[in-house]
Ligand SMILES: NC(=O)C1=CN([C@@H]2O[C@H](COP(=O)(O)OP(=O)(O)OC[C@H]3O[C@@H](n4cnc5c(N)ncnc54)[C@H](OP(=O)(O)O)[C@@H]3O)[C@@H](O)[C@H]2O)C=CC1
């Protein structure tokens with residue numbers, strides 16, 4: 001029996017993780033979980049799974065949750081996320097929270113020797129050097145949940161990194177893949193939230209539309225698989241059937257395919273190195289799809305992808321700034337305070353304005369993250 005702590009249970013990845021736990025009650029048990037503001041959902045999870053611990057984002061929400069607690073202890077805020085991650089009975093942390101708020105609980109769980117199933121890419125982007133170094137020191141596995149990284153992990157199948165020549169991430173192109181830059185001047189929030197292939201939380205859906213999602217994923221791949229940026233490529237593949245590829249030194253390319261369904265990589269991270277059936281996942285029938293399309297990425301059309309390569313290559317605190325500026329700008333777009341194209345303008349300004357700190361520690365990361373958010377808010 002694997003006992004699981006789950007951060008971000010009420011989100012898109014969180015609810016699908018609960019589906020997997022529900023599907024295999026003999027394999028998995030939910031020990032502790034967090035939500036943000038969705039208290040009704042937390043009450044349902046407590047009634048169904050009877051976990052030991054729940055964390056909510058805000059202290060004032062504890063009163064709303066109290067009538068549903070029974071034997072479940074309730075905590076709140078960033079310390080609450082850490083307490084969930086550190087629950088002594090859990091051996092696995094599924095980090096499905098959105099944003100760099102996931103960093104401290106991830107580092108805490110690694111230091112406590114727990115396996116990490118990581119969906120929360122912002123944590124790896126903002127402080128990949130700290131997370132991977134802590135995982136190495138404590139002998140902890142970082143198991144990818146993100147579909148592209150799970151695809152690479154599966155295609156690698158334990159091969160030594162010396163035999164890899166290139167990682168090839170696929171990008172759907174997001175909501176505006178067929179629009180020109182001129183078209184982007186007048187797109188709306190509603191348009192941006194319509195992802196062609198995946199149903200996901202609002203922040204990542206906007207990231208897909210700006211192509212920042214792929215930028216974050218390039219940096220995530222660098223940290224998870226230890227390859228330099230000149231060995232990480234992106235190809236536009238509008239069907240999202242090939243989830244990513246690995247090219248080996250002999251030019252052989254391994255790809256992982258499947259119909260778009262996040263429960264597949266989530267379940268693989270939970271069962272690794274084993275596999276379990278997922279009977280109601282739609283079988284891939286290539287004849288139904290007929291044709292798969294591929295296109296070279298245009299880094300002027302998708303400027304956020306260029307920013308991410310620049311931030312990743314420069315390293316130090318620049319990825320922290322890019323990530324925090326993106327989080328703040330996307331939040332402002334979701335609140336209709338800025339236009340779609342202002343997201344990338346604000347990120348570029350924040351990166352330009354920052355003096356890079358070469359090897360930031362946790363406290364510096366937190367300060368630089370907060371400063372980048374303040375900078376973006378000050379420009380709006
Ligand atoms: N959705 C997907 O298919 C994929 C997602 N990812 C990554 O997984 C992560 C989660 O994405 P997704 O599930 O789509 O996001 P959602 O927005 O659907 O869910 C986010 C979760 O985090 C909680 N949350 C948000 N802010 C805070 C906070 N400050 N403190 C505590 N909890 C908070 C939310 O709580 P509440 O709703 O209760 O307020 C919710 O449970 C992201 O990093 C994303 O990039 C990666 C690959 C695919």
Ligand SMILES: CC(=O)[C@@H](O)[C@H](O)COP(=O)(O)O
Pocket residue numbers: 146147148170171172173174198204207208209213214262
């Ligand atoms: C499902 C998943 O992993 C998302 O990150 C997805 O990849 C988004 O698609 P694009 O960023 O390629 O549009």
Ligand SMILES: [Mn+2]
Pocket residue numbers: 146147148217
């Ligand atoms: Mn992805």
